[in-house]
Every structure is written in structure tokens, then in C-alpha cells.
Amino acid sequence: MKHSSNSSNEAGSVRFLPDGVDVPLVIEESLLSHALRGGVPLLSPCGGESRCGKCRVLVDGETRGGGDPGVLTRAEIAAGIRLACRCFPSPENVSVTILPESRPARLAAYLDGKDLAGDEPFLPLSRTASGGNPLGVALDLGTSTLAGALVDLSNGTVLSRATADNPQMACGEDLISRVVFAEETPGGFDLLRGRLLSGADDLVRRLLETSPVPGEVTDVVAAGNTVLSHFLYGISPSPIRRPPYRPVRKEYPPVTGETLGSGPATARAQWRIFPSLGGFVGGDVVAGILASGMHRQEEVSLLFDVGTNGEVVLGNRDWRIACSSSAGPAFEGGEVGCGMRAYPGAIESVRIDPETAAVEWTVIGRGRPGGLCGSGILDLCAELFRAGIVDRAGRFTPGAGAGRRSTERGDGFIVVPREMSATGRDVAFCEPDLKSVLRTKAALCAAAEALLRAVGLPREAVAHVYVAGGFGNFLDLRSALTIGLFPPIPLSRFAPLGNASLAGALGALRNRRRWKEALSLASGTLYHDLSSDPGFMELYQRALFLPHTDEESYRFVLEGEVSR
Known part of the structure; x- marks a missing residue:
């Protein structure tokens, strides 16, 4: 039986099933807060703000609240089902069963992005090995998902790959919710940082367990958005959510895992974190640019990172401009x-x-x-x-x-x-639900249009469109253009990259020249702040329709001429 080590100012406990975890009872705290304290996995995409209705639990014992008739049916309420974020325990012991649909499951994602192993010369970051067989880890620290790859640093071979949910999601699905949680919840920052570090350590241990080659991790290269990079480095991300939305820092000097506070799997490793471009365009985007190769091409390209915080990059080998649009978690x-x-x-x-x-x-x-x-x-x-x-x-x-x-x-x-x-x-x-999707797709499409307008280029000037992110692997591009998720550009110019952030981190781990290239990419890419763009809201409003108010531009998709 598992027990939480936290003390309580009230008698009794909350028992979570089927985990068998007993958490000391605090009547002022919701059942969701008890689950967080006890480390019990429970979905809460909205971060406990009572918006998603997905933290459903079955309660046995006296409780207060949580029977929201706007979310739960009368039959569910009568059966004892409650929303954990709105339900509070009585002073007596309470038993709470996490319903199957409210438990995070194993993520069904794959890592086959754009040539993860790469075909470039192997030039490891560390020129000398400490002894034994040196191993390296590339990490993609995503808002929703953590992904990693283990590399044999004696020859550059990728030994194993794995993905996992980001354990911070229980405190909020989007980044702003997590920043607010860190600010307003006692111990919230340490809790979120600890969850990120433990999630990364668990992932690395899985990589080591499934590796055919034993060894010691000597190098870690991590790419993540700016908020997660701040959490990882031990810096409060609070300034990012307030005007002028600037991070405390954009560069993160290399540090040992022991200094960082990582788990034992990487405690002796040197950690390198990809630099950020701005408050909401982070190292994952820099890694994506690196993986796409758009910075080596004469032709103009667009790079989309389709996620909760949608990022867009426009440019070529001579110039690049990037922005972020709060797309939301609909997809x-x-x-x-x-x-x-x-x-x-x-x-x-x-x-x-x-x-x-x-x-x-x-x-x-x-x-x-x-x-x-x-x-x-x-x-x-x-x-x-x-x-x-x-x-x-x-x-x-x-x-x-x-x-x-x-x-x-x-x-x-x-x-x-x-x-x-x-x-x-x-x-x-x-x-x-559809309105939520419209807001998400409008934010991403308008962001791309804003970049094109900022540099004075027409859509026709874009020769390549790269779609990064795990979602980009699976989406039907014709469906995406049908609803106007992207600007009306012929499908023949689109290319899915898969997990470009992980591919970029892996490229930097396997070739030190790519790491230096990433550092120069960060300093050579202009950050375009959409909150200061006077024309962005107009572009956004025009994109809040299917597929767009400029329906004629999307005619080739609606009529089936997808490769025009």
C-alpha cells in the first residue's frame, strides 16, 4: 500500500483507487488537489479550473460539491460520480475511484520524424569519454508529451526511443495555466519543476532499460518551449505571461545534472538546453528549424509547430522571422x-x-x-x-x-x-466544440499570414511548408486546408516532419557543429510579437470561418484540386 508523506491539519484520509494511495485529508482542498499531493494520475486538462469536465471520479463517502448538472447527467450524479476539481471531502475518510476515462493512458504516438538518426558525420559533443561506454540522450520537452532518444556516443547509433505524458499536465494543459498554478499555489513552482524533472528521469530510465547497449549517460541535449526551459533551469517563468512577455533569459549555459537537480540517471551528465527566441517561441522551435533545414535553403519556407502553443517560422538561409499564437489545446x-x-x-x-x-x-x-x-x-x-x-x-x-x-x-x-x-x-x-476548433485554427493561420504581411511576401512566394509536431504526423492535410488551419498553399508543397524538436536535439547531440548552428539560429532569427502587431486581430477575425472569409482562395481545396 502506498502512502503520501504530507501532513494534514485534519483527521482522516482520502484513499484513491485502484492505486491504493492514502492522502492525508484537508477539507479545504478539492479531491483533485489531494490527487496532486499524492501523485495519483488524474486527467485535468484545464488545471482544475472547472472547464473541461474530465476529472471524473466515483466517490464513496461524504463529500461536498462536484455534482455539476451542466457536465454530469442525473444518473451519473445519483451513482456518486463527481468532478474532482469541484468536490471537497468531509472530515471523515473518503474513498475515491478514478474512472478509466479519467486516467492518463499510455500515449499512442510514434517518433519517426524527419530522419531521426540522420546521415551527417558523427561528431559527438563530448570529445573525451569519462570511461565505460558513453551514452547521450536527446529530449523533447513538450507541453503535453516528453520524448527521448538514447545514443551510443562511441558511434552515433540510436539505441532506443520512448515517449511519455508530461506529468505537469495534471496542473494545467496549457502553459499559462501552469504559470498561474506556480504563482498561486503554495509550493506550486517546486511541484511543477519536480514533475518535469522526474518525468524526464523516468523517460531516461526507460530508454536505458530498453537499450541493447549498457553504459553511462554523459550528455543530454534538451529542447523545449520557453516556459518549460525556465522550469527545467530553475527560473520562474512568471514574466512571460505579463507584458512585455519577455523571458528571464533566452540562453541556458551548460550545467551538470547534479546541479540541475535531475534524477540519478543523468546526474553526472552535462545538460545542454536549446536557446529560446522569445517568451513563447522556445528551443523546440529552434530545434525544428535545425531539423527542417529551411535555414540552408534559398527558397522561402514556412514551418508550423502545431500544438497547444502554435509556433510559426518564415524564412530561408538569409533571414528568418518567428512568432507564437495561443492556439489552445483543441487538437x-x-x-x-x-x-x-x-x-x-x-x-x-x-x-x-x-x-x-x-x-x-x-x-x-x-x-x-x-x-x-x-x-x-x-x-x-x-x-x-x-x-x-x-x-x-x-x-x-x-x-x-x-x-x-x-x-x-x-x-x-x-x-x-x-x-x-x-x-x-x-x-x-x-x-x-466547433467554436473551440475555429479559435485554434484561426490563431495558427492568422499567425502565418501576419508573418507574410510583416515581410511583404505573398503566399505564392512560399516554396515549402513543413508541419512539425506529433499531431502533424497524423493529420489529413486536405482536411486541414478544408477548415483553413493553414494558408491556402498547394498540398504538393507540404511536408510532415514528425517530431522535429526531437530530431533537432538528436542532430545536435550527434554532431557538435549542429549545436553551434543552433546557437547561431537563435541569435539570427527575429521574434515577431503578435501582441504588438496592429493587424493581427483583423487577420484572426477573418480566419474564424470555414475555411476563411477569403473563401475563393481555398476554392482549389473545396473543389478537390489539392495539388494545384
Whole structure:
């Protein structure tokens, strides 16, 4: 049996099942806070702000609150299901069962990005080895996902790869929520930093356990957004969320794992963290530029990092300009009632018959579907629009009744009926969900248009469009253009990069020239602050439609001429 070591000012405890973790009871704290203190895995994409409705638990014992009729059905409330973020224990012992859909599952993602192993000469960062077999680790510290690769530093061979959820997600799915958590929660900064370090250490230990070659980790190269880089380096990211949104630092001098406070797997290693460009354009973007090779090309390229905090880079070998747009977590499964991450049971692709509204879908794994991950959400929006079920403003079309049903969250399109779902509830997509997707896609598309406008280039000048991020591996580009996620550029110019951040970190680990190149990229790329761009809001408002107010520019996609 596991026990939390925290003390309490109240008698009793909260027992979390099926983990068997007892957490000292504090009646002023929500059940979600108890789970965080006890290290119990519980989904809370909104960071406990009562917006997502995904921290569902089954309560046995006297509690207060959490039975929100706007999120839970009457039957669920009667059965004892509560929202952990709104539910508070009584002074007596309480038993809390984490429901299957509220537990983080093993991430169903792959790491095959743009040539992760690389074909460049092997020039390791460390010229001398300490003894034994030296190993190196490349890390991508993502808002939602941690990814890593283990390298034999005697020959450059990639030995193992792994991914894991970022354990900080229990404190907020987006970066700003985590910064607020760090500021307003006693001990919040240390908790978030500790979760990041322990998550990275767990990942490295998995890499070592699955490696065919034993050895000691002597070098770590990590790429992450600016907020996570600050947490990792032990710096408060608070200034990033307030005007003028500048980080405390953009460069992070090399440091040993012991000094950094990393776990034992990398305590003796030298850590190098990719430099940032600005408050919301971090080292992961610099690593992405490095992996794409756009900085070596004469032709102009666009690089999209599609994630919760969407970043865009425009440029070539002579110049580059980058920006960040708060895209939101819609494509990570957040802010969408039926959304989930790319776990087994997530619907990853959708097709709708325009005549009958019959739905065909594919699901990750072999089980029943429990919701839609990002690629499925993207497909669904595009299919609803193509079938005429929703209009350009993201509203359900009057008279398009097929597939519609009244749900707890209002009128919705039923993707999977409750009798076929893993949760026993309809997988329903409602208007608020579509509005969330529209905000996400508008932010990313408008960011690219803002960069083009800033340098005075037309869309036609863009020769290559690179789509980075795990989501970029799976999305249907035609669906993406159908809803206007990207500017109207022919599909023949698009290329998915996969995990470009990890690929860039791996390239720097295997070739010290690439690390020096990354440092120069950071100083040679201009950061464009969209909050100071007077024309950005106009571009954003124009992009809040399907696919755009400039529908004519997207005509080639809507008419099927995708490679024009």
C-alpha cells in the first residue's frame, strides 16, 4: 500500500483507487488537489479550473460539491460520480475511484520524424569519454508529451526511443495555466519543476532499460518551449505571461545534472538546453528549424509547430522571422467535450456520407472508441462542413437533422452512439466544440499570414511548408486546408516532419557543429510579437470561418484540386 508523506491539519484520509494511495485529508482542498499531493494520475486538462469536465471520479463517502448538472447527467450524479476539481471531502475518510476515462493512458504516438538518426558525420559533443561506454540522450520537452532518444556516443547509433505524458499536465494543459498554478499555489513552482524533472528521469530510465547497449549517460541535449526551459533551469517563468512577455533569459549555459537537480540517471551528465527566441517561441522551435533545414535553403519556407502553443517560422538561409499564437489545446483533446489525447480508444480519422450522414471512423487500438484525438477532430470538422451539416460560421445548419441529438451539452452531432462507446456515453460533437476548433485554427493561420504581411511576401512566394509536431504526423492535410488551419498553399508543397524538436536535439547531440548552428539560429532569427502587431486581430477575425472569409482562395481545396 502506498502512502503520501504530507501532513494534514485534519483527521482522516482520502484513499484513491485502484492505486491504493492514502492522502492525508484537508477539507479545504478539492479531491483533485489531494490527487496532486499524492501523485495519483488524474486527467485535468484545464488545471482544475472547472472547464473541461474530465476529472471524473466515483466517490464513496461524504463529500461536498462536484455534482455539476451542466457536465454530469442525473444518473451519473445519483451513482456518486463527481468532478474532482469541484468536490471537497468531509472530515471523515473518503474513498475515491478514478474512472478509466479519467486516467492518463499510455500515449499512442510514434517518433519517426524527419530522419531521426540522420546521415551527417558523427561528431559527438563530448570529445573525451569519462570511461565505460558513453551514452547521450536527446529530449523533447513538450507541453503535453516528453520524448527521448538514447545514443551510443562511441558511434552515433540510436539505441532506443520512448515517449511519455508530461506529468505537469495534471496542473494545467496549457502553459499559462501552469504559470498561474506556480504563482498561486503554495509550493506550486517546486511541484511543477519536480514533475518535469522526474518525468524526464523516468523517460531516461526507460530508454536505458530498453537499450541493447549498457553504459553511462554523459550528455543530454534538451529542447523545449520557453516556459518549460525556465522550469527545467530553475527560473520562474512568471514574466512571460505579463507584458512585455519577455523571458528571464533566452540562453541556458551548460550545467551538470547534479546541479540541475535531475534524477540519478543523468546526474553526472552535462545538460545542454536549446536557446529560446522569445517568451513563447522556445528551443523546440529552434530545434525544428535545425531539423527542417529551411535555414540552408534559398527558397522561402514556412514551418508550423502545431500544438497547444502554435509556433510559426518564415524564412530561408538569409533571414528568418518567428512568432507564437495561443492556439489552445483543441487538437490535443482539450476544450472539446469528446476530445482526448492520442491514446488507445481515440478516434483518429472520420468520414461522413454527405447523403445519409452515416459516420465511418477508425480508432487507435482494438477497443471501443472513447473520444476523438486531434486528427479525428480535424477530420470531423472538415467532414461536417463538406456534408453541409455545419455552415461557414461553425453553426449547425437548420434542417440538417441526420446524426443530430440533444445532449447534456446541447445540440450535438453523434459520432459514436452510447451503446457503441467505451464510456457508455455518446461521443457527441457540439457547437461549443466547433467554436473551440475555429479559435485554434484561426490563431495558427492568422499567425502565418501576419508573418507574410510583416515581410511583404505573398503566399505564392512560399516554396515549402513543413508541419512539425506529433499531431502533424497524423493529420489529413486536405482536411486541414478544408477548415483553413493553414494558408491556402498547394498540398504538393507540404511536408510532415514528425517530431522535429526531437530530431533537432538528436542532430545536435550527434554532431557538435549542429549545436553551434543552433546557437547561431537563435541569435539570427527575429521574434515577431503578435501582441504588438496592429493587424493581427483583423487577420484572426477573418480566419474564424470555414475555411476563411477569403473563401475563393481555398476554392482549389473545396473543389478537390489539392495539388494545384
